[in-house]
Structures are given as structure tokens and as C-alpha cells.
Amino acid sequence: MSERATWDREGLAALPQRHRARLVNSLSGYKSANLVGTADADGVPACCIVSSVVHLGSNPALLGVVFRPPGDDSHNYHNLASTGYFTLSHVTEAIHEAAHQTSARYAAGVSEFDAVGLTPHWYGEGEARFPAPAVAESPVRIGLTVEENLLLPNRCRFAIGAIQWVDVDEALLCTDGFLDLAEAGTIAIGGLDAYHTADRLARLSYAKPDRPVEARTDFRDGWD
Amino acid sequence: MSERATWDREGLAALPQRHRARLVNSLSGYKSANLVGTADADGVPACCIVSSVVHLGSNPALLGVVFRPPGDDSHNYHNLASTGYFTLSHVTEAIHEAAHQTSARYAAGVSEFDAVGLTPHWYGEGEARFPAPAVAESPVRIGLTVEENLLLPNRCRFAIGAIQWVDVDEALLCTDGFLDLAEAGTIAIGGLDAYHTADRLARLSYAKPDRPVEARTDFRDGWD
Numbered sequence: 001m002s003e004r005a006t007w008d009r010e011g012l013a014a015l016p017q018r019h020r021a022r023l024v025n026s027l028s029g030y031k032s033a034n035l036v037g038t039a040d041a042d043g044v045p046a047c048c049i050v051s052s053v054v055h056l057g058s059n060p061a062l063l064g065v066v067f068r069p070p071g072d073d074s075h076n077y078h079n080l081a082s083t084g085y086f087t088l089s090h091v092t093e094a095i096h097e098a099a100h101q102t103s104a105r106y107a108a109g110v111s112e113f114d115a116v117g118l119t120p121h122w123y124g125e126g127e128a129r130f131p132a133p134a135v136a137e138s139p140v141r142i143g144l145t146v147e148e149n150l151l152l153p154n155r156c157r158f159a160i161g162a163i164q165w166v167d168v169d170e171a172l173l174c175t176d177g178f179l180d181l182a183e184a185g186t187i188a189i190g191g192l193d194a195y196h197t198a199d200r201l202a203r204l205s206y207a208k209p210d211r212p213v214e215a216r217t218d219f220r221d222g223w224d
Numbered sequence: 225m226s227e228r229a230t231w232d233r234e235g236l237a238a239l240p241q242r243h244r245a246r247l248v249n250s251l252s253g254y255k256s257a258n259l260v261g262t263a264d265a266d267g268v269p270a271c272c273i274v275s276s277v278v279h280l281g282s283n284p285a286l287l288g289v290v291f292r293p294p295g296d297d298s299h300n301y302h303n304l305a306s307t308g309y310f311t312l313s314h315v316t317e318a319i320h321e322a323a324h325q326t327s328a329r330y331a332a333g334v335s336e337f338d339a340v341g342l343t344p345h346w347y348g349e350g351e352a353r354f355p356a357p358a359v360a361e362s363p364v365r366i367g368l369t370v371e372e373n374l375l376l377p378n379r380c381r382f383a384i385g386a387i388q389w390v391d392v393d394e395a396l397l398c399t400d401g402f403l404d405l406a407e408a409g410t411i412a413i414g415g416l417d418a419y420h421t422a423d424r425l426a427r428l429s430y431a432k433p434d435r436p437v438e439a440r441t442d443f444r445d446g447w448d
Binding site for chain 2: 023102
């Protein structure tokens, strides 16, 4: 038996702030790493890294994103809330330092794209151009409209986005619809600041009560 | 330039159901892998795997969990909603097949713990015993009470849990509060059915506009 460390509610509350933030941010397990892309009313692009994207449904295709309580300088959140448009772009090993740096508090008028060296990618052309930019360096880009913008009890925001388009590197696409994120070098976040690549372990068959799980180590071939 | 594959809203809706589910479930990036533990009014334990836990805040410490629209046989959700208590336990490589198997639709009265070979772990003793079981085989266990139970527009549920206790393998705990999930063998999920272990890449310093990111490959030592 390994030794265990435990905290109750009071014990957690008594920890120094950063120590508690690092511990509690580790508790949900690995987190997705995405860049939120937006533009203001003048079309000036902005982006910020988030670790709080969650799948909500595939028909209709919906994703949720948690934003910490917005302040005056949360321009990505305010762009999203006022325009109703945003994008998500996966963070890979190749851009993880630039993506992390988007979390710095840049002065008003500075685009994080310029500041960290990422490239805005505008989906569609002319009148059909989607009004929020994605990230050119990313293998998986998604355009969304704001379906709901919920206020949570701790003053965080939970934005529910309806997927309008998806644009992925074809090399990731498996025959059955699965995207092989390990091939893309997509990142998994631990805690507040820890970046990980992923190793394929297995794809497992649809679970039924009366039969054992079947494991497949070839990720590309899929189940159909 | 790599070739890209794209879908608009109509293109996604026109895909065969399972193909669309696999694709859209891949879009959020890597997902956390947790077992929700509950008990019914008679104390009979139940558990199910979820890939939808999201960090909401560290003070107070709050986590969110998305549940698909509950049916009559969603006994974990109904236990959670009626008792107000649940646990989360990280899924590791050692238990990923058993954890996956909890998603099978077992008949009423069958505990997934028994069916898949996991062990209920009850935190606290006597009157202080927490009324929902965690998973003994897991290195990270968390006890929560239901703070809010939100109905989302697609009839999914978003349960907001207030953390009451945390119980972790001491070997994962770093000096600055960070938990080294790679040491634990904690799993990251891709799509509907793909399990991954993680490789440490770097911990990155708190981002400031006027200085470059500092990377640290020693995960244990932390930033304090």
C-alpha cells in the first residue's frame, strides 16, 4: 500500500493560494489544450489558451468552454460575448510555448497573435468569411457560434458553442471518423502549467454487459 | 502545406451517426478519465466512467461534470441527483479496461464495481463516513457534494460539485502542490474510445508580457 495524503474542505482552504491552485487544478485529470480565437468589432484578432473545453454533444455538435470571472482586460471573452463568434484550435508540441504565452496580460490594443508569433487563419472568403480567426499553425480548427453564455455560481462563465465548421489536417483522420490526436502532437495539460504529449495505449470496443472489452492497438483502422 | 479536410454544419449533420460521434468527440482535444462513484439510498455502490470533468475554480474548490441526457437506467446520475453526493477517481493504465467496461448498460441491481472488478473505497469512518464510494485502485480520489445541477439546452446535465475531501497517493505530490499525473499512469481519452498515457514535456513559468517563457523538465521540483 502506498502512503496517502488527504485534505478536507478546511484543509484545502487553509493552503497558500498558489499551492492550492496547483493542487486543485491537478484534480480533474488531464485537460485539453485549445486556443480560443476571436476578433473585436473592428476585426482585430485576439487569442488565449484555455484548458476547459468539454464535449457536450455531437448532434447537434456542441462544445462548452469555462472562462474565469471576466475582468476589464479579458478581451477574448468580451469579443466572444459581444460578437457571438469564436474559434478553437488545438495546441500541439510545436506551438505549446507560444500558446502558453498568450495567457500573459497584454496591454489593450496588443494582439496576442502578434505578441507570441502565431498566425490568424480566416476560414471562408468574401461575405462568407467567418468573423473570428483560428490559428494557422494548428492541425484542428473549429468555428463556433455562442449558443448560451451561462453565469456559474462562482462567477465563472460557461460558454456553449454550436460548431459551424471543422477544418482538420487530413493526415489525422481515420476511416471511422476518429481523429488520431497523438499523430498531431496535440498536448494534454496537467495542473496549471504542465504540458504532455500522449502515447497511444489502446482503442476499446463499445462496452456490453455480456462480453469482454476488445482492445485494438492500431488506431487508424477504426471499428467500422 | 498538409491537405485539409473540412465540414460545415450541414456536412457534419449528414454524416452517419457513429462516424459523426467519433469525429465530434475528437474535437475537444484530450479528455480527462474519471470514474464517478455513487451509492443509492440503501448504500448500494455504483460507478461509471466519464470524460467530461472540468475544473471550475480552486477557492472554493469546484469541479463540473457533464452527463448525457439521463434515462431510466442512468443510475449513477440519479444517485448523485437524489443523494447530493458523489466521488471522482482517476483512471490509470492499470484499470483502464475495467473503467471502460463500466459504460456497459448493466441490469438494475447490478453494481458496476462487482461487474468489472473494481473495489469501493469508503472515505471516513462511522458517522463521518462519506456516503458515496470512491475507487480503491485509483491514485487520486475526490469527494464532492452537488452544488448545482444545471439543465443544458441539449438536455445534458452539468453537475457542479464542491470538493469536500481529496485523497491522493503521496508519491504524486510535488513540493509546490502540483500532482505528477504521469507518475500515476493517469489516462487521457481521445474521441469515444481511445486511451493514452502521457509523456512529460515541460512545466512553463507564469506568463508575463515582458519576458520569455521559462521551461522546466524536472516536474517534481516546482516553482516555489
